[in-house]
Amino acid sequence: MRLPTPKGRQPYVIFLPGQGHQVVLGTAGTGKTTMAMLRAEHLAAPTTANSGRVLLVTYNNALVTYLRYLQPAAAQNITIETYGRFARGYLNSIGQMPSWNGIAQPADRRMWVEQAVKEVAKTYQPGSFFSRDTGFFLDELEWISGMGVASLDEYKEVPRVGRERGLANAQKEAVWKILMVYRRLRTDAGRRYDWYDLASSVHAAFAQDKRPRHYRHVVIDEGQDLSPEAIRSLVAAVDPQGSVTFFGDYHQMIYGQGMSWRSCGLKIQRVERFADNYRNTAEIARLAIAMSRMPHMAGDPQDLVEPREPAAAGTRPTLVECRDEAQEMDIIRAQATDFARNGTVAVLARTWADARQVCEGLRVRNLQPDLNRWDATPGIYCGAYHSAKGLEFDAVLMPFCGVAHMPHPDTVTAFGDDEAAAREGRLLYVSTTRARTDLLLTYSGTVTPLLPSDDALYAKVTP
Numbered sequence: 001m002r003l004p005t006p007k008g009r010q011p012y013v014i015f016l017p018g019q020g021h022q023v024v025l026g027t028a029g030t031g032k033t034t035m036a037m038l039r040a041e042h043l044a045a046p047t048t049a050n051s052g053r054v055l056l057v058t059y060n061n062a063l064v065t066y067l068r069y070l071q072p073a074a075a076q077n078i079t080i081e082t083y084g085r086f087a088r089g090y091l092n093s094i095g096q097m098p099s100w101n102g103i104a105q106p107a108d109r110r111m112w113v114e115q116a117v118k119e120v121a122k123t124y125q126p127g128s129f130f131s132r133d134t135g136f137f138l139d140e141l142e143w144i145s146g147m148g149v150a151s152l153d154e155y156k157e158v159p160r161v162g163r164e165r166g167l168a169n170a171q172k173e174a175v176w177k178i179l180m181v182y183r184r185l186r187t188d189a190g191r192r193y194d195w196y197d198l199a200s201s202v203h204a205a206f207a208q209d210k211r212p213r214h215y216r217h218v219v220i221d222e223g224q225d226l227s228p229e230a231i232r233s234l235v236a237a238v239d240p241q242g243s244v245t246f247f248g249d250y251h252q253m254i255y256g257q258g259m260s261w262r263s264c265g266l267k268i269q270r271v272e273r274f275a276d277n278y279r280n281t282a283e284i285a286r287l288a289i290a291m292s293r294m295p296h297m298a299g300d301p302q303d304l305v306e307p308r309e310p311a312a313a314g315t316r317p318t319l320v321e322c323r324d325e326a327q328e329m330d331i332i333r334a335q336a337t338d339f340a341r342n343g344t345v346a347v348l349a350r351t352w353a354d355a356r357q358v359c360e361g362l363r364v365r366n367l368q369p370d371l372n373r374w375d376a377t378p379g380i381y382c383g384a385y386h387s388a389k390g391l392e393f394d395a396v397l398m399p400f401c402g403v404a405h406m407p408h409p410d411t412v413t414a415f416g417d418d419e420a421a422a423r424e425g426r427l428l429y430v431s432t433t434r435a436r437t438d439l440l441l442t443y444s445g446t447v448t449p450l451l452p453s454d455d456a457l458y459a460k461v462t463p
């Protein structure tokens with residue numbers, strides 16, 4: 001049995017009526033993925049009232065692979081896939097996806113946005129706005145698409161959650177022009193969509209699509225990373241007599257910044273909240289709780305659940321101060337080899353390049369999008385923080401927790417100190433909470449300010 005027996009209010013959520021929409025918020029390790037899988041199984045079971053075909057959808061491929069591994073053998077009528085795959089498949093089924101090449105890939109998108117910024121800048125007096133990092137413009141365009149903002153007037157009106165300083169109207173006008181030029185460049189190159197505006201097309205297409213729906217129910221895991229427009233499109237995708245169940249944790253939002261399920265117009269009866277952590281030992285959870293209370297992690301209290309400390313005791317997270325990065329890598333490699341004798345261990349770094357460098361010479365399973373089988377036997381997984389979302393391992397090893405790597409300099413350049421701390425703090429939170437029993441962090445130089453400074457949280461080691 002890969003899924004535990006539900007406890008407390010978990011059965012209540014799993015067996016909620018299969019009609020109407022539900023929102024379930026829970027902090028890390030509270031069983032959202034477990035409940036999502038069991039709810040999908042329940043809604044698909046022929047013995048359930050109003051049962052029918054279920055789409056269990058999430059953001060990234062590695063989690064899809066993990067969900068498939070968790071799926072009970074007897075469960076039928078459940079499709080598990082990423083939102084991107086669902087969206088592409090639907091548009092293809094109605095003849096609106098010319099080919100895989102119809103979607104602009106990130107490198108092309110960046111290139112066209114850079115070009116668009118330059119083109120629009122020429123029509124203005126020289127100013128610092130247009131010299132902002134491309135990451136800022138990419139992010140703003142992603143937000144516009146994710147919110148389903150369809151006009152400049154609407155863009156000026158819609159409030160933005162979480163941005164420290166909003167943009168002035170004149171700046172929004174400039175961004176809107178950049179968006180228009182970007183779309184023109186993209187269309188000229190034969191790309192009808194990018195991964196962010198796919199959802200609006202899906203939403204619009206379903207509004208016109210009068211055929212019976214393929215899915216009666218949708219269950220969303222890691223919903224905080226889906227844009228409001230993606231969620232709206234999923235609501236439009238289900239049978240009107242069916243249901244959408246949204247599971248999410250806004251402390252773990254690492255994609256689609258500044259958006260909330262509340263902006264997508266879901267009509268729900270109540271929000272269920274879960275705070276009991278079943279994954280981490282008390283010591284790891286204590287660190288996670290301290291992280292969640294740091295000022296840069298503050299957010300809308302309506303979206304956040306305060307975590308509660310679990311009872312299972314273990315050892316404190318180890319924080320190793322190293323001489324240099326070479327020593328960090330030596331320690332991580334030795335520890336990974338050691339932990340992998342008896343359990344699963346993940347080496348997680350801020351970037352893929354860092355993760356690969358540290359794992360050089362180790363036999364690893366990469367948390368890549370093409371990971372097609374979940375292996376729960378002892379061994380080493382390797383990935384970037386992002387790729388570990390929703391997963392769990394007996395031990396997590398995190399190199400490069402020094403200030404030179406966290407927050408990542410590119411994020412600081414694109415968004416400034418405060419917003420970079422918020423974004424990178426959530427990434428660090430996602431990564432640390434993947435550890436069931438052992439967590440080891442290394443740094444050289446100065447430790448990142450995104451980790452709590454309370455010494456009592458760590459076993460500190462200087463090799």
Ligand SMILES: Nc1ncnc2c1ncn2[C@@H]1O[C@H](COP(=O)(O)OP(=O)(O)OP(=O)(O)O)[C@@H](O)[C@H]1O
Pocket residue numbers: 003004005006007010026027028029030031032033034035249252277278279389390391392433
């Ligand atoms: N009722 C339960 N009894 C025992 N263990 C449980 C229970 N519910 C969940 N768990 C275990 O807790 C761990 C975390 O569960 P799960 O991955 O579903 O949490 P989550 O809320 O999705 O976490 P995250 O948001 O951090 O990814 C898993 O190992 C799961 O098997």
